[in-house]
Amino acid sequence: MPVKVFGSPASAEVARVLTCLFEKDVEFQLIRVDSFRGPKRMPQYLKLQPHGEALTLEDGNVTLVESRKILRHIAAKYKHQGYKDLFGQGALERASIEQWLQTEAHSFDIPSADMVYSLSYLPPDMPLDGRGVPAAGMHPSHRQKMEEMLQLFEKSRRDLGKLLDIYEQRLGEMEYLADDKFTLADLTHLPNADRLAADPRSARLIESRKNVSRWWYTISGRDSWKRVKELQRPPSAEAPF
Amino acid sequence: MPVKVFGSPASAEVARVLTCLFEKDVEFQLIRVDSFRGPKRMPQYLKLQPHGEALTLEDGNVTLVESRKILRHIAAKYKHQGYKDLFGQGALERASIEQWLQTEAHSFDIPSADMVYSLSYLPPDMPLDGRGVPAAGMHPSHRQKMEEMLQLFEKSRRDLGKLLDIYEQRLGEMEYLADDKFTLADLTHLPNADRLAADPRSARLIESRKNVSRWWYTISGRDSWKRVKELQRPPSAEAPF
Numbered sequence: 001m002p003v004k005v006f007g008s009p010a011s012a013e014v015a016r017v018l019t020c021l022f023e024k025d026v027e028f029q030l031i032r033v034d035s036f037r038g039p040k041r042m043p044q045y046l047k048l049q050p051h052g053e054a055l056t057l058e059d060g061n062v063t064l065v066e067s068r069k070i071l072r073h074i075a076a077k078y079k080h081q082g083y084k085d086l087f088g089q090g091a092l093e094r095a096s097i098e099q100w101l102q103t104e105a106h107s108f109d110i111p112s113a114d115m116v117y118s119l120s121y122l123p124p125d126m127p128l129d130g131r132g133v134p135a136a137g138m139h140p141s142h143r144q145k146m147e148e149m150l151q152l153f154e155k156s157r158r159d160l161g162k163l164l165d166i167y168e169q170r171l172g173e174m175e176y177l178a179d180d181k182f183t184l185a186d187l188t189h190l191p192n193a194d195r196l197a198a199d200p201r202s203a204r205l206i207e208s209r210k211n212v213s214r215w216w217y218t219i220s221g222r223d224s225w226k227r228v229k230e231l232q233r234p235p236s237a238e239a240p241f
Numbered sequence: 242m243p244v245k246v247f248g249s250p251a252s253a254e255v256a257r258v259l260t261c262l263f264e265k266d267v268e269f270q271l272i273r274v275d276s277f278r279g280p281k282r283m284p285q286y287l288k289l290q291p292h293g294e295a296l297t298l299e300d301g302n303v304t305l306v307e308s309r310k311i312l313r314h315i316a317a318k319y320k321h322q323g324y325k326d327l328f329g330q331g332a333l334e335r336a337s338i339e340q341w342l343q344t345e346a347h348s349f350d351i352p353s354a355d356m357v358y359s360l361s362y363l364p365p366d367m368p369l370d371g372r373g374v375p376a377a378g379m380h381p382s383h384r385q386k387m388e389e390m391l392q393l394f395e396k397s398r399r400d401l402g403k404l405l406d407i408y409e410q411r412l413g414e415m416e417y418l419a420d421d422k423f424t425l426a427d428l429t430h431l432p433n434a435d436r437l438a439a440d441p442r443s444a445r446l447i448e449s450r451k452n453v454s455r456w457w458y459t460i461s462g463r464d465s466w467k468r469v470k471e472l473q474r475p476p477s478a479e480a481p482f
Contacts, residue, residue, distance in 0.1 A: 030275045
């Protein structure tokens with residue numbers, strides 16, 4: 001039985017797992033559910049699995065729902081196939097990878113998701129320099145939301161800035177985060193870093209740091225990630241007519 | 242529980258059903274399975290359902306696997322919503338729609354699928370005028386396959402030509418096949434007619450007939466079909482990088 005992944009490739013959790021499966025050349029099935037409601041097309045990636053999570057991996061008797069646990073499972077179980085340095089080659093390397101997996105989960109994941117979320121509300125022409133929401137006519141509840149989103153943006157920018165300063169230093173010493181090779185430590189950053197890179201207002205966090213930029217350029221160019229990006233592209237992005 | 246469709250929108254059977262669901266504004270879930278095998282990406286739309294068919298509809302207690310039966314089921318059960326003329330408004334209209342549903346299933350479906358199949362083997366520059374396979378160096382088994390495909394093309398061209406002459410006459414009398422309105426009779430032709438229209442070598446069958454052309458232009462412009470076409474586009478068609 002091949003590995004089964006339930007979920008949408010548009011989810012960061014799912015994208016992380018798919019990238020890992022591609023890196024390890026693991027045969028798998030991706031099961032997606034699109035919902036269409038009445039006249040408006042509304043693809044919603046629904047939850048197939050018992051606990052309602054947006055991601056489930058089934059591999060034989062093993063069922064897992066958290067992406068970073070799944071990364072460790074795949075990298076360990078399929079260590080002899082595909083790209084073999086993903087989980088390091090010894091205890092020391094493994095420990096370093098684990099440390100960066102934790103850093104991503106605890107310090108990168110939330111502020112990067114917050115920043116993308118806040119930017120989705122803030123018009124591209126709204127100044128983000130702390131001058132607040134422009135005084136132009138706006139419904140009070142709308143204005144309040146904008147103020148909240150500006151604050152969330154500012155907080156995530158500050159937190160990410162500090163974190164990426166550490167990354168910048170580390171990536172000045174090593175080519176990748178945990179090792180001199182691409183590992184799970186780097187892979188786990190791909191989905192959210194890609195979202196940051198997609199908007200000029202957040203991409204600056206990457207582009208303004210020489211080593212982080214070089215690292216992002218290298219890891220986002222991996223075939224595994226390009227294949228996930230293809231799967232993420234919604235069918236409505238460019239209609240063929 | 243929303244209606245569930247198991248299958249790939251790339252399949253003509255599935256495409257027919259999706260078009261009908263969009264026409265009737267029926268809420269539904271589309272469940273797709275993509276398989277990825279090792280380093281090469283090979284999306285294969287697999288069979289989830291017990292009998293192994295490539296299409297299954299579940300609607301409450303009803304489970305159906307044949308597209309034209311599903312069309313009748315959807316059009317009848319959801320007659321009061323969405324586009325209301327799909328299955329006609331009276332017994333006479335219904336009878337005419339049934340007749341054209343039969344004509345499509347028995348006389349259009351196979352030759353149009355055969356033509357598309359044969360053309361997928363025949364190089365675009367190979368003459369199709371009965372002169373046979375050019376004498377250029379070719380492995381005997383390859384040559385034999387080409388000869389077979391040329392014969393299949395020629396047979397399907399002859400059969401479709403005769404059938405479309407009848408359509409041409411009919412569509413000179415009425416705007417659509419069964420009625421003066423778009424109905425299931427027209428809808429059921431969309432997936433295979435679209436494939437014919439996609440290759441200049443088969444599109445001629447449509448384009449050389451004035452009324453068939455006008456009909457094809459009109460029915461292929463329906464929103465429901467455009468939405469199915471979006472879903473059919475493989476994610477690899479145009480990579481975003």
